[in-house]
Amino acid sequence: MRKALYLVILLMFSCNNDNKVKGDEGLEKEINAGELKVYDFKGFEKYLSTTTDKIYVVNFWATWCAPCVKELPFLEELNKNYANQNVEVILVSLDFPNAYETKLKPFIKNKKLQSKVVALNDTDSNTWIPKVSEDWSGAIPATLIFNKEKRMFYEQSFTYAELENEIKQFLK
């Protein structure tokens, strides 16, 4: 019961904070201006660990992946509602490079994505998939949640409630 009460307070608190999360809008502009960051795995690897107190939710997706697109709003919501608790969502697009201009950038703009979006373009997936997680077969969507102490990997789709449940294990 106390947990539920805490949750309600938490939700109210994060709702109140809606208007304050203005910082993210700068990012949207950056992407709209064509500054989508594209990495090979070596360059991208820095997004897979941290020495700070932050909790990262790294989601692998693509505009052509229907279940990925379906769960994006939940990741966006999580990013917004838990920003004040040191949670950051990073959306890693696996779109093909020839779709960056035609599909990915328009998608980011139209959906007004506020989470950080980066593109990973590294064709040697057999080498880098196990470095993200030994448990990953390569199917997307796939999500990695980690802080400096622990990491969890999920080859599955999420609902908002499921994401919150996972995040709470890190917030304890």
Added chain:
Amino acid sequence: MHKFKTFFSVIAIVITSSIMAQSGYKVGDIATDFKLENVDGTMVSLSDYNQAKGYIVIFTCNTCPFSVAYEDRIVALNNMFEAQGYPVIAIMPNNPTASPGDSMEAMKARSKAKGFTFPYVMDKNQEIYPKYGASKTPHVYVLQKTKKGNQVKYIGAIDDNYQDAEAANQKYVEDAVNALLEGKPVLETHTRAIGCTIKV
């Protein structure tokens, strides 16, 4: 209390789904045969191929960009290996209700347009792909006919570059089948690649 129930049911789902993701064949296992409808209306089974030494079973579909990127290479694999006893059999594992672009009609159209020289069958009841353990498209299983049955010799990707066949450094399936044809062990038996989840 209700919260706890929800929490545990979520955990149960997560555990179940991760077990499901882990299940399926490993290299060395004997793969099941099937009887699935082809784009030409006939039913196709592994046992139809009396002369085959093995099979290149590829779970693939119309709608996944990674599958589409590999279509020409799948045709090339069949052209290269069918006559040598390793025909390609492409299985479409998606539920066409969830993925309308993968209906039998759409499969027929794609097979015709791309000039598929191999069966393109539908796993209509979605019973075969879980037995194999396919988690995505494309997902390849190279099988070798043995006395014990059709033994899994390779699981994974076609090659190491989905964007450009010419730029691929490692041709996993080609290497595996060539090794089997020469009676040598398959060196790389399991690889991973990005793919589209199977639509249920």
